[in-house]
Amino acid sequence: MLLKLLESPNCLLNRRNRYQFLTTLLINLICIAHGIGVGWLSPTLRKIQSVDSPLDFSLSISEISWVGSALGLGAVVGNILMGLLHSRLGSRLSLLFIAFPHSCLWILVYFAKSAEYLFIGRFLAGISSGSLYVVHPIFLSEISDSKIRGTFGSMVLLSVNVGVLLGYILGTHLAYHIIPFVVLLLPISYVISNLFFIRESPMHLIRKGKYSEAEKSFKYYKNIREDSQMSEMHEFEAMKEALTQSEKTLDRVTIKDFLTRPALKAYGSAAVLTFVSQCSGLLAMISYMSDIFAQSGSTMDPDTCTIVIGIVQILGTYTTTLLCDIWGRRILLIVSSAGVAVSLTVFGLFSYYAQSHDLSQWNWAPLLFMSLNIYLGNIGLTGCYFVVIVEIFPLKIRTKATSAALVVCGIFFFFILKVFPVCMDQWGVPLTMWSCAGISAFGFFYFMFYLKETKGKSMLED
Template sequence: MKIATSFNSKVPEGKPLCQYLAAFTGTLTIVTSGMHYGWPSPSLPILERLENSTLTMNHSEGSWMAVMPLLGALIGSLLAATVVDILGRKRAILLTCFPFFAAWIMIAFSQSLTVLYIARFIAGIADGWAFTAVPMYIGEIADPKIRGLLGSGVSSSWIFGILLINAIGSYLSITITALVSSIVPVLTLLTFVWMPESPYYLVMRGHKEEAKCNLQRLRGLEDVDSELTRVSLAVKAQTQNSGKFLDLFVTKSNRKAVYIIMALRGAQQLSGTTAITFYTQLIFEEAGDDISSELATVIYFSVQFLLTILCSSIVDKAGRRPLLVLSLTGSACALFLEGTYFFIKTQTAIDVSSFTCIPVISLIGFVIFFSSGMQSIPILMLGELFPANVKAFALCLADIYFCLMATVVSKFFQIVKDSFGIYVPFYVFTGSCLLGLVFIVLFVPETKGKSLEEIQQYLGGKTGKEGEEKSESEVV
């Protein structure tokens, strides 16, 4: 749907400090999510080694403990799809603090596996809520020039949470680790409460004066009338018909966006990243390197965190597509090397004792390449590709899809590793990366520097020369 106004007129430069603060404090809830996801890596080896304890578990129980947040996130995503458009993006993010905090307290004082399962399921509900609300909020408050940086911060925060829990959990007891971790959702609540609500949401609810006020805060400018007009026209055009879930598949631009997101998130998870996150220490233990599995794990996630930050800082200059192509190509090579090492070690008589550094180097190589694009860009594009009237449904669908894929891949890793050998899942992950690479080269568009409205027009085949060329070859 065309919006009859120009989006390319120059506007005065403002100060984006408030945008940075809002994105930073909002993604603190993603840090908590990452800590819950990363918790199995240092904790499962401890629980599996316990003797004569109500918390002792086997490999199968441990794998269900690992994926429990993914199952909870299915419910959280469904709830968030409604809540973010009723309560608003800001309140939805604030509400995640309470279940996250409760889950850590339950873990700290748990005396049974059942309580641990419930705690991680509750954390998953909050996670599904957070990963629907936070990308939406950041995508709507950010200036196009820095939207890539701020949107990629979601992944950086998530990885930092995983790194933090591995650093803490490797050297402290499970109880102390959970109590320390419970500080983060409290910090989120105390800081994000002062941030402005999304102007898009306020315009959708008819609060134009408050939306103007928030735009002034976010942009650091007094004169935001032209942007407010642009937002109002965009919201009006996108919401003149109430969005329905089926609109994701009936409307051509929405359908195209769904295909892109499903493929990107599918390629992301089929690379094995979530399974590797859950079982990092166990993988390093099987590798048998001289370096301790705890230290190797901390190094692994430290590299992932730093590279994700680097990707966040260059994604608005380098573009989405080049980074995605580089990321999947390098990831495939690293995973193939990892699988080959374990194949030679377990299936041949070749002595690999002099090469035990290879699996550590390979996994670090994987995380370097994966973090350079595939870690953050699919989540960033979640906040870019959908119009306001179906964005909540789209993010809900994407999060449910992510949870199902991550659960299947994580269980696949554990079952296939135990049944056929650890090298098999790594070879499967390699092939998945190559398939994802083909799709990205052929179908994923570049969104660098485009406003949310321009992206919608492009997906509908209605904007610029490139969009016109696309539309001529598309069939509704």
């Protein structure tokens, strides 16, 4: 029974998939570190604004919005920077670059003397996150088999969410000045593992004409043994031939390549997917979760609720890794957007009636419906985003179009992080939640009637 399971092409421990799986785990160390940086902010903001603040300064609502949104602003820069450099540097050097701006975040956090330190640190961490959201999906799509590509792609968000939970816990229970020393172990381990265990993707090496190195890389990631390579190397030869033909003109992309029918269809799907995934508020809520619970009308401890949400978020993205290559991307996005719309609507209703009614016996309701919102949001709108955004674009413009889409995503991310605390302050929790619910409902109808399934699509196809 166990042997049959291990021989299944969908099993991550299948002989062919083992090094792909190991590589995915190693490069996701930086995703965990990034997630810690995201989750750490929520309980830390409450500490900084309390009478027992570990710092010598406090933050106004305006400064909070700038510190929170600096991550999105940096992500835009990271998207653009990596979009320009990735095809030249290759994935391996790009992966190494990601660790350095993120490490600067924790150095600035430790030495923070004003809000500007936190803003610059979050901005640099944003450069790292914007870069990894370009490099990781492309790199994983190039080294993994089509049957497990969705699982590996969704593990990026799973790793980020593990980090978010750790950030909630560390920010709540550890002293402010100890956390940087703990977290810096992750980018250091990430750099070491990349130097010794990660190889350049075979597709990039073929594009650069390094066929011998590409063959070695292909054998490594497919775990091909010498006694079986003749039968398994046909796939490499097919990849080499396809890329050699297409790459003759790939570096000379013209405006016409961006105006083909498949490209135009992809833009529409990418635009809606980006708009809904960001403006549904899912990622912004993670940064401000403690404040949301504090203003929701519930009397439960906000930091405890936030940690529970971190656990739920991991369960959501883990569900994505299980179902993404079984059910497909489209059905998960449909279920996700519908669930987010309903749960945020009910969360807003509780907060609205809590202003004028005694709902103490329903204290558990905000935690329940926010948990549903985060769980269902993570199985599709966030869990599948970076998988789908790579797969929908034609081969010839894939890298540039993905980078451009992620730049737009970063702009939306910055905008929503900037306005979300202001909306809660000016509009209140109910109207803010209902606005996000309406955007999610729009996404539900689009995914239901217009989105094309990309499950099982070859990365050599348009």
